[in-house]
Amino acid sequence: MPNGSLDKYLFGDKDCGDNYNFKTLDWETRRRVINGVAQALDYLHDGCEKRVLHRDIKASNIMLDSDYNAKLGDFGLARTIQKRNETHHSTKEIAGTPGYMAPETFLTGRATVETDVYAFGVLVLEVVCGKRPGNVYSQDDYKNSIVYWVWDLYGKGKVVGGVDARLKKEEIVEEEVDCVLVLGLACCHPNPHKRPSMRTVLQVLNGEAAPPEVPKERPVFMWPAMPPSFKEAEDSSLIQGTLTPFTEITGR
Numbered sequence: 741m742p743n744g745s746l747d748k749y750l751f752g753d754k755d756c757g758d759n760y761n762f763k764t765l766d767w768e769t770r771r772r773v774i775n776g777v778a779q780a781l782d783y784l785h786d787g788c789e790k791r792v793l794h795r796d797i798k799a800s801n802i803m804l805d806s807d808y809n810a811k812l813g814d815f816g817l818a819r820t821i822q823k824r825n826e827t828h829h830s831t832k833e834i835a836g837t838p839g840y841m842a843p844e845t846f847l848t849g850r851a852t853v854e855t856d857v858y859a860f861g862v863l864v865l866e867v868v869c870g871k872r873p874g875n876v877y878s879q880d881d882y883k884n885s886i887v888y889w890v891w892d893l894y895g896k897g898k899v900v901g902g903v904d905a906r907l908k909k910e911e912i913v914e915e916e917v918d919c920v921l922v923l924g925l926a927c928c929h930p931n932p933h934k935r936p937s938m939r940t941v942l943q944v945l946n947g948e949a950a951p952p953e954v955p956k957e958r959p960v961f962m963w964p965a966m967p968p969s970f971k972e973a974e975d976s977s978l979i980q981g982t983l984t985p986f987t988e989i990t991g992r
Contacts, residue, residue, distance in 0.1 A: 865921065
C-alpha cells in the first residue's frame with residue numbers, strides 16, 4: 741500500500757528513533773480509518789458464506805492506500821467457522837497480540853466474533869488517542885492498558901481529554917470524539933456478551949444508532965461471563981462459586 745501501515749502515523753517508525761516525520765492524521769481521516777476497518781470486519785463476520793475470524797486486528801495490520809483509506813491486512817491467523825454450527829475457533833496456543841486480546845482468551849484459548857470486536861475496540865482507542873495499547877503508564881501490565889486509562893477518563897467525565905494532543909482543536913468535534921471513544925469502550929467490555937456486533941458498530945459510526953451504554957467504572961472481569969438474559973433468581977446455581985473474578989490478566 742502506498743502509505744504503509746497505520747501504526748507509523750500513530751506512533752512513528754521505531755527504526756527512525758524519535759526523529760520520525762510522518763504526517764499526523766487529522767480527525768476526519770481517523771474517523772474514516774475506523775469506519776473502514778469496521779466495514780471490513782462486518783463483512784468478514786456476516787458478509788461471507790463462512791464467517792471469518794481475523795484474530796490479529798492491530799494498527800500495524802491496517803494498511804493505508806494513497807487516499808489514506810484503511811485496508812485490513814495480514815490474514816495469517818485468520819480462521820473460518822460455519823455461521824450456524826460453530827461459535828468459535830479453538831487453539832492449543834493463544835493467538836493474537838498482547839494488548840489487543842480479550843481477557844477471556846487467556847482462559848478459553850478461543851477466537852470468537854467477540855474477541856475480534858474487543859481488538860477492534862482497542863484499535864479505536866489507539867486511533868483517537870494516539871497511544872499504544874500497553875504503554876499508558878510505561879508498564880507492561882494488562883491493568884495499565886489504554887482501555888483502563890480511557891475508562892478512567894470516562895468515569896471522571898473527561899473522556900474527550902484522551903484525544904491525541906497532535907490533533908488541532910479546531911478540527912475536532914467533541915461530540916464525535918465522545919461517541920467514538922465510548923463505542924471503543926463498549927467493544928472492550930470485559931463481558932463478551934455485552935460487546936456490540938460490528939453491524940451495530942457501523943450503525944453508531946454512521947449516526948444511525950446511539951452508542952451502547954457503558955458503565956462509568958470498568959466492570960471486573962468474571963468467568964464464565966453472564967449473558968444479558970441471565971436472571972439471578974432462575975440461574976442461582978451459576979453463582980455457587982463458579983464465577984471467578986480476574987483483574988490482572990497478562991498476555992505473553
